[in-house]
Each structure stands twice: as structure tokens, then as C-alpha cells.
Amino acid sequence: MRRDVFQAIADPTRRAILTLIALHAMTPNAIAEHFESSRQAVSKHIKILAECELVSQKQQGREIYYQFNPQKMKEVADWLSPFQQLWETRFDQLDKLLNNLK
Amino acid sequence: MRRDVFQAIADPTRRAILTLIALHAMTPNAIAEHFESSRQAVSKHIKILAECELVSQKQQGREIYYQFNPQKMKEVADWLSPFQQLWETRFDQLDKLLNNLK
DNA sequence: ATTTTGCGCAACCAAATAATTGCATATATT
């Protein structure tokens, strides 16, 4: 079971869940209401998000509130940052790349 | 065949390929030399990266040079940016999240 | 001209994944 952040955000439903609970913590049922999928399907997605620590949970009676954990998401941003300058710089960058073909 | 950028970078080998060719364009064989996997396995990864436009190609005789396309990667950064402030702000943010549980 | 090299494509296979269904348990509500 490869369970890393990149694999977790590969699924569009999971990305939607994250944007949803980033605003405020929610219970599985409340989350599931926003999707076509069944409660169990959503719960499985939440479980995956929890396993790679993209979300954490707080028990509140019989309800469980899942909240977004920004720290783990930072790992993606950190991996991305070296590339960032490549799309920020402009056409002179293109020349540089083309020269590598020679 | 869901072929989007998020799914493409979910695989660690594909991420490694991207960091490799971001420096300079490379042929499939040259790329494959950096991995345990076979040439065909690597070629399949490259194909996926090409399909979602994370890499582009330049034919050069019988060799094909694959180069990194930063623009598509920007899509990931763009999706990430709304979350960014969450890990940049500090502990007062934690209180805010905890209050949502009430 | 023959052989080697670089590459893509298609078929196949094992493992992983996403979703469904059925069940169990604990906490509310009546």
C-alpha cells in the first residue's frame, strides 16, 4: 500500500474533499452529501487522506470531524518549487531548453 | 483513461523522470539508464507524461528528445496556492480550525 | 548490404485501486 501525498491527491474526489474541509472541519456524512458517491466510498477516501496525514480527526460524541492538515500538503509544494522558476521565467528559457538538444 | 497532471505525478518514477529532464532534454534510453526499470517501462511512463503534456518531444534522427513542459506543471501549483496560506500562517490558524469543531 | 541501435506499439499479467454491499458498534433520540 503506497500511501503518499502525491498518490492521495491524484484522485479528483479526494482533491474536492480537501478543498471542502480546508474551510472548516466536517463529518463524513456532511462531506458525502457533497458528492454523488456513497458514504462508504467517501469514507474510504477520507481514510486514505488520514493515512497519509493530509487530514486529522477529532471525535465529538459519535461524530468525527475531519480537518485539513496543511503541513503534509506542503510536501507537494516543496517538491514543486524547483520547477517554479521554469514557468515564471520567459522566452529566454525556451532557448536554453532548445540548446540542450544540440 | 483518466490522464491528468495529478495522476501523472502520483508515480515516483515519473516524478524522478521529470526532475531529470527538467535540467536538459533526454532520450528514452538515456532516461532509462537512471532507473532500475526496463526501457519499455520507462517509455510507458514517458508516454503518460507526454499524453498529459508534462513533456514534449523533438525528433532528432532516430532519437527522440523529451523535454519538460513547465506550463502544465503550473496547474498543480495553481491548485495548491489556495492552501498555501494555511501552512504559512502560524498557530492562531490552529485555533481557528479548532473553533470550527464547536 | 548487413547488422546494430533507438524507439514505439500491442498483448499479456500481476498487483493495486475504487466502489459496493453487508455487518458491527457506539452514541443519540424517542
Added chain:
DNA sequence: AATATATGCAATTATTTGGTTGCGCAAAAT
């Protein structure tokens, strides 16, 4: 106390994925 609700867990299934093997073709090298 009995019922309803919120949730997790396990088993099952269909689909997707990552990889291998074998093939064909065009461009170099001999």
C-alpha cells in the same frame, strides 16, 4: 428500553495500473 443515527471494518468485484515480453520499423554503423 427500543429505535435511529453516525461511523468504521471486512469481503467482494470491476477497473486501472505498472511492468514484462515480443515484435516491427527506421536510422545509424559496420
